[in-house]
Amino acid sequence: MSRIAGGRNLRLRRRVARRPGSQPKVVALGGGMGLSASLAALRRITGDLTAVVTVADDGGSSGRLRDELGVLPPGDLRKALAALCGDDDWGQTWSRVIQHRFTSKGELHDHAVGNLLIVALWEQLGDHVQALDLVGTLLGAHGRVLPMSAVPLExxxxxxxxxxxxxxxxxxxxxxxxxxxxxxxxxRVHLVPADPPAVPAAVEAVREADWVVLGPGSWFSSVIPHLLVPELHETLVETKARKVLSLNLAPQPGETDGFSPQRHLEVLRRHAPKLALDVVLADKDAVPGAAERDGLREAAKELAGSVELAPVARTDGTPRHDPELLAAAYDRIFRMHGRIGPWR
Structure with a gap:
C-alpha cells in the first residue's frame, strides 16, 4: 500500500471514530479565502459539512473559462474542495494538485489544475452537483461542495x-x-439575473442543517450574494437551523475600507432585513474598544443575535484565521447555543 493510500485510510478511520452520534449538521456559505478558512476549521469538528459557494467570479482562470465555455466559474468551488482536504498525505497531496497553477507563455498560463478538472467533469457528466461530488470523493474531502446557483452570475x-x-x-x-x-x-450590491435559480441541493442542505455559518469573506462579493438568491434567501430566513455570522479580522481594501464590525452588520441587515442571527463571532482583538464592542452588540441585537468574542486570528500578525482557534470557537458556540444532548 502506498504511503498516500495508507494515510488516506488512516484519515478515514479517524474521521469515522470522531465524536460518533454527536456531530452537528453544518452548512457554510461564502466564497474565496474566507470560506476556505471557515471550512478548514469546521471540518475539524464535524463530519457532516456542506459548503454553498458563490458563482459570480469573473477574474483570472475562472473568468477565462467562464467567458470561453459559458460555465460556472470553478475557482471558489475548487478552493472550498481544497480546504476540505485532510491533513494527511493523501489530502495534502490532492490539495496541492488542484491548487497548482500552470506557468507558461501560452494559453494555459495561470490556469488552476482543479478548475480544468471540475469543468471537464461538468462537460462529461452534464451535472454540476454530481461532478463536484465526484471530485470530493477523489480528494477524500471532509464534506460536500455545492454552487449556490446553477447559472453564472454577474x-x-x-x-x-x-x-x-x-x-x-x-x-x-x-x-x-x-x-x-x-x-x-x-x-448596495445586486445580481444579474436578479432572480437566479438556487441549486436544489443547496436549499435542502440549509433547510436540514443544525447550524448555518455565514462568513468570513469579502462582504459584498462573497457573503451578501447568498442573500440575493431569492429561494436561498427565503430558506435562510425560514430554516430552523441556528445561524452564526463570522466577521472578518480587518476591513478589506477597496470593498470595506473604514468599516467597523458594527457597520458590517448594518450592511448585512440592509440587504436582508428579515434575516435573524443567533451568534456573531468576532476576533477579540478586531473589536478592541468598549465603545466598539457596545456598538457591535447593539447591531447584533437588531439581528436578534448575541456576540461572541474569541481569539481566532493567526499569531503571526497577518489578518488570517487560525484553523485550530476558529474550530475551537465554532465548537464552543455549537455546544453553548445548540440543543442539549446528541445531535441528530
Missing amino acids: LRADVRGHAPERPDQVVTVAGQATVALTPGEVQ
Missing part, C-alpha cells in the same frame, strides 16, 4: 464617490473582480 454594485472629483455621485460598477477593488463606498 455582481453589480452601487458605489458612492467612485470618482474622487464627484464624492456624492452614485454609479454602478459591474463584475466581482471590479467590485472587490472599487474606489468609493459600496452602498
Whole structure:
C-alpha cells in the first residue's frame, strides 16, 4: 500500500471514530479565502459539512473559462474542495494538485489544475452537483461542495464617490473582480439575473442543517450574494437551523475600507432585513474598544443575535484565521447555543 493510500485510510478511520452520534449538521456559505478558512476549521469538528459557494467570479482562470465555455466559474468551488482536504498525505497531496497553477507563455498560463478538472467533469457528466461530488470523493474531502446557483452570475454594485472629483455621485460598477477593488463606498450590491435559480441541493442542505455559518469573506462579493438568491434567501430566513455570522479580522481594501464590525452588520441587515442571527463571532482583538464592542452588540441585537468574542486570528500578525482557534470557537458556540444532548 502506498504511503498516500495508507494515510488516506488512516484519515478515514479517524474521521469515522470522531465524536460518533454527536456531530452537528453544518452548512457554510461564502466564497474565496474566507470560506476556505471557515471550512478548514469546521471540518475539524464535524463530519457532516456542506459548503454553498458563490458563482459570480469573473477574474483570472475562472473568468477565462467562464467567458470561453459559458460555465460556472470553478475557482471558489475548487478552493472550498481544497480546504476540505485532510491533513494527511493523501489530502495534502490532492490539495496541492488542484491548487497548482500552470506557468507558461501560452494559453494555459495561470490556469488552476482543479478548475480544468471540475469543468471537464461538468462537460462529461452534464451535472454540476454530481461532478463536484465526484471530485470530493477523489480528494477524500471532509464534506460536500455545492454552487449556490446553477447559472453564472454577474455582481453589480452601487458605489458612492467612485470618482474622487464627484464624492456624492452614485454609479454602478459591474463584475466581482471590479467590485472587490472599487474606489468609493459600496452602498448596495445586486445580481444579474436578479432572480437566479438556487441549486436544489443547496436549499435542502440549509433547510436540514443544525447550524448555518455565514462568513468570513469579502462582504459584498462573497457573503451578501447568498442573500440575493431569492429561494436561498427565503430558506435562510425560514430554516430552523441556528445561524452564526463570522466577521472578518480587518476591513478589506477597496470593498470595506473604514468599516467597523458594527457597520458590517448594518450592511448585512440592509440587504436582508428579515434575516435573524443567533451568534456573531468576532476576533477579540478586531473589536478592541468598549465603545466598539457596545456598538457591535447593539447591531447584533437588531439581528436578534448575541456576540461572541474569541481569539481566532493567526499569531503571526497577518489578518488570517487560525484553523485550530476558529474550530475551537465554532465548537464552543455549537455546544453553548445548540440543543442539549446528541445531535441528530
